[in-house]
Amino acid sequence: MSASMRIDIAGENTLIVYFAEVASEQSAADVFTATQALEELVGHGVIDFIPSYASLLVIYDDDVFDFYAMRNEIVQRLKSNQKGALTKESRLVALPVYYGADAGPDLAELAETAKLSIAEVIEIHQSQAYQVFAIGFAPGFAFLGEVDPRIAAPRKSTPRKAVPKGAVAIADRQTAVYPSVSPGGWNLIGLCPTPMFDAKATPCMPVEVGDKVKFYAISKDEYLALGGEL
């Protein structure tokens, strides 16, 4: 439990635990550890959690816990978990990306604005492991960060009506893989053939909040061989 932790009311049966003011690897680790430590309350007065960058929203059954009892329960559990005994280790998940002009329509513009070559942008994008900070926006949409400031790029002023499934994209210092076709304003730099959300599979996602993701470049042929579509 970090010293800067704060618990606020969010609604009649929701409270939010803030671990830090800014997102960092430490805040993500705190959120991950806390979610693990509180997991066994689900079904026993806790309805669900929403972990995000530096906070954890707890939705509780107000027929079982009142706000004060819930807050105390959380504080006690996080205190006794101080050594960070995790039931699960966070993982490093490698995801292949085909970075090509036909896969990443915004790659050239992003490189030009950044005053880098396309090869440099690709190199920088795959050079680090990204933290999975949150999952939301759409089923299976994982927010990864933080992207090297040299290749950070603002959202497009006019969002696309249909971003393809598997699109690898950048918005500010975040990157993500679109799990399905959806509208979106992020800059598209490549395509990933790994399904990010499959309702029929168990687990239905290759990553969860707290994991890390590293991208690696593949060729067009490899992309197609892995089931990717163009």
Add this chain to the structure above:
Amino acid sequence: MKILQPGVLALIQDLGRIGKHRIGLTVGGPMDPSAFRWANRLCHNPDNASAIEISIGGFAAEFLEPAQIAITGATVEVKINGKAVSMWETLNVHAGDTLKLGFATEGCRIYLAIQGGIELEAHFGSTATVVREGLGGLSGKPLAKGDLINVSHRDNKARLSMPTQHRPNYADQSPLRVVLGYQAESFSSLDKARFFHGEYTVSERMDRMGYRLTGPACHSSVSSLLSEGISHGAIQVPPDGQPIVLLNDRQTIGGYPKLGSVMALDTARLAQMTQGKKVHFTPVTVEEAHVINMLARNKDANIELLPL
């Protein structure tokens, strides 16, 4: 049952997709859960049985087999084979009967339950249709003309009626109760006073994700924050100062400042409002909210349906 006309929007719902926020799934479920549960109870169904939420109206269906149904929620003209029948009670229908709904005159969410419940495959533990996610219902889509709906298991049960004094009054204009929270401190006391004394109007941007209201603008001292979990009823205030109350199909995380959350008992009332309706807010403490909810649960458990 065969859908002849889906009307404005007809969605199969159960009480919602619970416990799946961590993979980005929203809850879905009925916008007015109380009216939904009473439709099921009038059909002797469990509260979570799959039924249909019809927004505004214009729905028509043909029964291919005998059934018992109940219609609750927004006030609407209901006809079976052209003959007007009552809401808030069990109705017997025969094979070949046609059910037709007019358009809601008070409220806008209508519930149609069928004895035995609708039979269909659950997605992530729920049949709730969330169109944005393509989950629940019949292939994640609203009901369409020609869709066939199967009923799980049918018995002939006693017909029931909801006592008149317990039927909701959708013309009720009492203020929506708000538990202050999240970034409430980032709004000045002047802005909070403006919010709680102001009159807001339901705009045309009102759907299952949220209701955008227009009225006195409120501003937070923080312009954006790290995306964080959004609770049901959260009052999100974007930079233009016009509040949005987030409802069943909301995105699970977001980065706009929030004043707090409207109580679920009152989001159900808001969700029955149509464009142009006037909305007021009043603050309650979390302690008051807990007591109000406990009393509402007790009241709900003590309402007895009358035999017909």
